[in-house]
Amino acid sequence: MTKSELIERVAQESGLTKGRAEMVVNTIFESMTHALVAGDGIEIRGFGSFTVRQYKAYEGRNPRTGDVVHVAPKRLPFFKVGKELRERVNGRWTPSEKVEPSPRPTEPSPPKPSFTRRRDENLSEDVI
Template structure:
């Protein structure tokens, strides 16, 4: 599903104009991104939880040269789906 298709679905489901649905989607994405940037969790009941996970430093290997390299620690966004979402996707 593309952003346009998602905006169309939001507009139809919530009885909004295309412009209002686009603004609403942008506001949701912005709010989730901002919360994750601050290190907060975002829980949407029935959908899932967005959070930031820490990746520790580790050694890796350059596939072209075989040389061992050090990979720095980092933070990455993660999503854990709710049970209701898992059930909806699996058809149960």
């Protein structure tokens, strides 16, 4: 799944426009990125957790020439899959409660009233 496919899916499931859905997806990714940059972990129950791992500097070798190369210390994001996601991927997940998918509307929704909005206005009235 690509980011644009995710945005499309969020728009479909939530009834938001693609522009609003893109704003939601971008906000989530930016928030996750800021948390990892700050050194915080991210835990999404049933899905997995993101952490930042520290790696020390070391002397490596260029595989083509064999020359010694200094590799600087670095921090890399690491993802650990959650139990529920792992079981779903392996086909062994059985929900404790039967959760039925929400029915999709078969007829198009009525047109939304159109009005001009300035880009810098607060958009907090949307409820997701």
